[in-house]
Amino acid sequence: MAEALLEVADLNAWYGPAHVLQGVSLSVAAGEIVALVGRNGAGKTTTIRAVMGLIANRSGSVRFAGAAIGARPTHARFAAGLGYVPEERRIVPGLTVRENLRLGLLACGLGAAAEGRAIDAVAQRFPRLGERLGQEAITLSGGEQQMLAIARALLSQPKMILLDEPSEGIMPALVDEMAELFLELRRGGMTLLLVEQNVELALEISDRAYVLDQGRVVHEGASLTLLADPTIRERYCGV
Amino acid sequence: MQLDLIAVQLFTGVALGAVFVLLSIGLSVIFGMLGVVNFAHGAFYMTGAYAGVFCLAVTGNFWFALAAVPLLIGALGLGVERFLIRPLYGRGPDYPLLLTFGLGYVLVEAVRILFGTDGMPFDTPSLLAGGIDIEGLGYFPAYRLFVIAVTALILLLLWLLLERTRYGLIIRAGARDPEILSILGLDIARVWLLVFGLGTGLAALAGLLAAPMRSVNPEMGVAVLVEAFVVTVIGGMGSLLGGAIAGLLVGIVVSLTALWMPQMSTISMFALMTLVLLIRPQGLFGRGLSR
Ligand SMILES: Nc1ncnc2c1ncn2[C@@H]1O[C@H](COP(=O)(O)OP(=O)(O)OP(=O)(O)O)[C@@H](O)[C@H]1O
Ligand SMILES: [Mg+2]
Numbered sequence: 467m468a469e470a471l472l473e474v475a476d477l478n479a480w481y482g483p484a485h486v487l488q489g490v491s492l493s494v495a496a497g498e499i500v501a502l503v504g505r506n507g508a509g510k511t512t513t514i515r516a517v518m519g520l521i522a523n524r525s526g527s528v529r530f531a532g533a534a535i536g537a538r539p540t541h542a543r544f545a546a547g548l549g550y551v552p553e554e555r556r557i558v559p560g561l562t563v564r565e566n567l568r569l570g571l572l573a574c575g576l577g578a579a580a581e582g583r584a585i586d587a588v589a590q591r592f593p594r595l596g597e598r599l600g601q602e603a604i605t606l607s608g609g610e611q612q613m614l615a616i617a618r619a620l621l622s623q624p625k626m627i628l629l630d631e632p633s634e635g636i637m638p639a640l641v642d643e644m645a646e647l648f649l650e651l652r653r654g655g656m657t658l659l660l661v662e663q664n665v666e667l668a669l670e671i672s673d674r675a676y677v678l679d680q681g682r683v684v685h686e687g688a689s690l691t692l693l694a695d696p697t698i699r700e701r702y703c704g705v
Numbered sequence: 706m707q708l709d710l711i712a713v714q715l716f717t718g719v720a721l722g723a724v725f726v727l728l729s730i731g732l733s734v735i736f737g738m739l740g741v742v743n744f745a746h747g748a749f750y751m752t753g754a755y756a757g758v759f760c761l762a763v764t765g766n767f768w769f770a771l772a773a774v775p776l777l778i779g780a781l782g783l784g785v786e787r788f789l790i791r792p793l794y795g796r797g798p799d800y801p802l803l804l805t806f807g808l809g810y811v812l813v814e815a816v817r818i819l820f821g822t823d824g825m826p827f828d829t830p831s832l833l834a835g836g837i838d839i840e841g842l843g844y845f846p847a848y849r850l851f852v853i854a855v856t857a858l859i860l861l862l863l864w865l866l867l868e869r870t871r872y873g874l875i876i877r878a879g880a881r882d883p884e885i886l887s888i889l890g891l892d893i894a895r896v897w898l899l900v901f902g903l904g905t906g907l908a909a910l911a912g913l914l915a916a917p918m919r920s921v922n923p924e925m926g927v928a929v930l931v932e933a934f935v936v937t938v939i940g941g942m943g944s945l946l947g948g949a950i951a952g953l954l955v956g957i958v959v960s961l962t963a964l965w966m967p968q969m970s971t972i973s974m975f976a977l978m979t980l981v982l983l984i985r986p987q988g989l990f991g992r993g994l995s996r
Contacts, residue, residue, distance in 0.1 A: 518888065520884065539892070544888065550888050556882060556885045561874075565878075568871075568874060569889050572886075572889060572890070618889070
């Protein structure tokens with residue numbers, strides 16, 4: 467079997483004395499959507515922040531696209547092709563929608579013309595953002611902000627994107643739109659790691675899933691199997 | 706009180722305020738982005754004046770000094786951030802604070818050893834030695850006019866940098882959320898390095914510009930650091946416009962009280978600060994505690 471695109475092995479993380487990740491291992495093959503689920507405080511956010519190199523106190527190995535990136539700084543992981551949409555969306559206040567999008571292109575070193583074309587393409591794909599390019603970004607609705615955060619992470623055309631609870635606090639119609647977007651991204655060859663509280667949604671659109679509990683992977687398998695097995699969901703995913 | 710006295714004093718206040726503005730921009734942006742309370746800022750200001758003395762002694766050309774000093778001291782700032790402050794990030798704000806506090810003393814001592822403890826004369830450049838006499842309003846020294854013009858130009862350039870360039874976008878975003886910049890692939894350490902260098906370069910420029918107006922001595926950075934802090938607090942941390950307006954305000958208040966109640970001139974800016982903080986705790990143009 468070829469090496470997976472993302473290969474995380476024996477990941478540990480600490481906040482002060484609290485040992486919040488205790489040997490998490492997971493892998494995501496190219497072109498897969500993998501869900502990471504678990505109840506509040508299970509360690510989902512910590513796992514993907516550690517993958518991005520944002521947790522100071524950590525150990526374990528992270529391989530991405532055939533290279534060990536576990537010791538690299540966050541910006542170098544981005545350069546390797548890892549996109550990340552953080553939990554709180556992190557829309558930068560004081561900047562317009564266009565400027566927030568431009569942030570996603572800064573590291574690509576494009577000229578002004580190419581930058582403009584890339585943002586035009588986003589405006590077409592996300593018309594709601596396209597209509598509001600000059601608006602201050604934090605005045606967008608929660609759903610629009612989430613779309614903006616996703617669009618910003620996609621602009622650099624990463625190989626893989628890590629999403630932390632993209633459906634949180636978003637109205638159902640938009641959630642369906644978002645699910646459709648993720649499936650479309652996968653058809654285009656993108657790889658996704660999806661952290662979700664909305665377990666139903668996550669399992670429906672993913673190929674495989676990991677269930678995290680108290681900093682450990684307690685279950686992994688095909689999403690359809692998990693979807694059909696209510697006991698695991700009741701035990702580990704109750705909010 | 707005669708109109709001409711007030712006009713001249715107002716003008717003096719604006720020129721003094723211009724120096725405060727240049728100084729407080731660096732202080733404010735370094736705190737806003739790096740989270741470092743830079744207690745060495747006054748020492749960089751003083752070092753700028755002495756670097757000017759040195760440049761002038763070697764080349765005799767004020768205009769050369771004007772260009773070289775900010776670059777020279779800015780480069781010193783780059784070295785300080787890279788090798789002294791950077792190792793302290795992530796250890797809490799008191800580490801860089803103590804470091805810059807000590808560094809300030811080191812710079813003052815170094816200057817005392819190199820140039821002596823006495824003050825130094827610093828002649829107004831001959832091209833700007835005269836003044837403009839406005840009938841019935843008073844005599845306005847050309848050099849002060851020049852200081853105001855240079856500051857206005859620097860503010861305009863900084864505004865263009867911030868609003869019109871990608872570096873400005875990086876700085877504006879980084880002041881709000883540095884982590885998102887690293888998530889989006891930027892080496893935030895490099896941004897911080899350049900911001901520190903820019904801030905110290907501006908402090909040095911302020912020191913050089915102030916040299917012909919206020920005396921040059923190793924302690925000249927001490928009082929001015931307090932003044933710059935007051936300006937930064939009044940204007941609001943991280944706001945360019947706030948720094949500019951507060952700088953002028955403090956300059957004018959200080960020189961007008963010097964005219965009417967000389968014994969109150971140092972206290973007046975603290976009174977102004979207290980007043981502003983009572984009404985707007987985040988400063989005139991500050992954002993308050995966001996995030
Ligand atoms: N900055 C922090 N400092 C200290 N403890 C933290 C910090 N962040 C998270 N924790 C703790 O680490 C554990 C895992 O948190 P994490 O945010 O990874 O969980 P999560 O699965 O993402 O939860 P949620 O579904 O609520 O987002 C929790 O017990 C949490 O309280
Ligand atoms: Mg979380």
